[in-house]
Amino acid sequence: MNITVLMPFDEQSRVKFSNALRGADITYAYDHTLSYMQKQSFDRDKYGGALCGADIVIGQPPPDMLPDMRRLMLLQLSMAGTEPYSRPGVVPPNVRLCSASGAYGAAISEHMLACALMLIKKLHLYRDNMARGAWLDRGDVLSLSDMTIACIGLGDIGCHFAWLCSLMGAHIIGVRRAGLDMPDYVDELYHADSIDAVISRADITALSMPDTPQTAGMFSAQRISRMKCGSILINVGRGNAVDTDALAAALSSGQLSGAAIDVSNPEPLPSCHPLWRCENTIITPHISGFYHLRKTYDDIVDIALKNALAVYENGGGAQLISEVDRATGYRVTQRYSK
Numbered sequence: 001m002n003i004t005v006l007m008p009f010d011e012q013s014r015v016k017f018s019n020a021l022r023g024a025d026i027t028y029a030y031d032h033t034l035s036y037m038q039k040q041s042f043d044r045d046k047y048g049g050a051l052c053g054a055d056i057v058i059g060q061p062p063p064d065m066l067p068d069m070r071r072l073m074l075l076q077l078s079m080a081g082t083e084p085y086s087r088p089g090v091v092p093p094n095v096r097l098c099s100a101s102g103a104y105g106a107a108i109s110e111h112m113l114a115c116a117l118m119l120i121k122k123l124h125l126y127r128d129n130m131a132r133g134a135w136l137d138r139g140d141v142l143s144l145s146d147m148t149i150a151c152i153g154l155g156d157i158g159c160h161f162a163w164l165c166s167l168m169g170a171h172i173i174g175v176r177r178a179g180l181d182m183p184d185y186v187d188e189l190y191h192a193d194s195i196d197a198v199i200s201r202a203d204i205t206a207l208s209m210p211d212t213p214q215t216a217g218m219f220s221a222q223r224i225s226r227m228k229c230g231s232i233l234i235n236v237g238r239g240n241a242v243d244t245d246a247l248a249a250a251l252s253s254g255q256l257s258g259a260a261i262d263v264s265n266p267e268p269l270p271s272c273h274p275l276w277r278c279e280n281t282i283i284t285p286h287i288s289g290f291y292h293l294r295k296t297y298d299d300i301v302d303i304a305l306k307n308a309l310a311v312y313e314n315g316g317g318a319q320l321i322s323e324v325d326r327a328t329g330y331r332v333t334q335r336y337s338k
Helices: 011-021 046-050 063-070 105-120 124-132 156-167 192-199 222-227 242-253 294-317
Strands: 001-007 025-028 056-057 073-075 096-100 148-152 171-176 188-193 204-207 232-237 254-262 282-283
Touching: 001 046, 011 294, 046 063, 056 294, 063 254, 073 188, 073 294, 096 294, 105 124, 105 156, 105 204, 105 254, 105 282, 105 294, 148 156, 148 192, 156 171, 171 192, 188 192, 192 222, 222 242, 242 254
Parallel strands: 001 025, 001 056, 056 073, 073 096, 148 171, 148 204, 171 188, 204 232, 232 254, 254 282
Antiparallel strands: none
């Protein structure tokens, strides 16, 4: 069996794979002498043949090469999102598609919590004071324990964030696409058709949704106008869920008191965009996930190994974790948990 790895694998991860998958021909399409944190581009000339001959691919192959990957049985993504691979016709129907759902929850939810606390305690404003050498009181602050948090999306990331906020005494409202399963740290649960009613009550609305036709443009100018006056918007899902111009306008007018975005539309956010000049905004360049937390990287490698080993031993009938339904872009099997 041929396996091609399209994500950085350090020596420790390579040894783990080689020991577990004895007899497999494994091609690592990244320079292992570089840090796993260093992004590298895929060299088609050097590794295109290995990719087209692979039974298992770990990482994100160029979508235009997928029709030539005729042996492919498993495409194991190294990201929690699945676009563009879950779009119709991108991945052949006989190929199993799995995400890295379950690896990112801790890192991204802690980033979200840090942003929420920073905004409600006005720490960003005191940081601004430092740049000006200003000993200036910025006024009243809020407590998370008194707040209602709307978690739009209750996957791995949304559930982690809901749990963290619940530990601090917040009232948690969950919104999910389907299903009635409600974790015990969620106080209320609704489906997506109730979003407007939910966000009119929420002090913080947190988005952790994937990119699907249903989520694109979900927070339009009209929907943002329905959010509770003075509330905060956090988005760590996909930038195209939010109308960026409308968000900037709502912050400038005071209709929203703050926002924290790790994703934007467009992305990167142009330096001339008015959102950069909104004082009560925290903007990070899509870094809440990636491999910045070593545990995230190790968990992604573990997910890839578990699924690769399952296919290696059981072929197309293997039981896989975090397998994706390409009709919806959502996970259909149990996500990874340690």
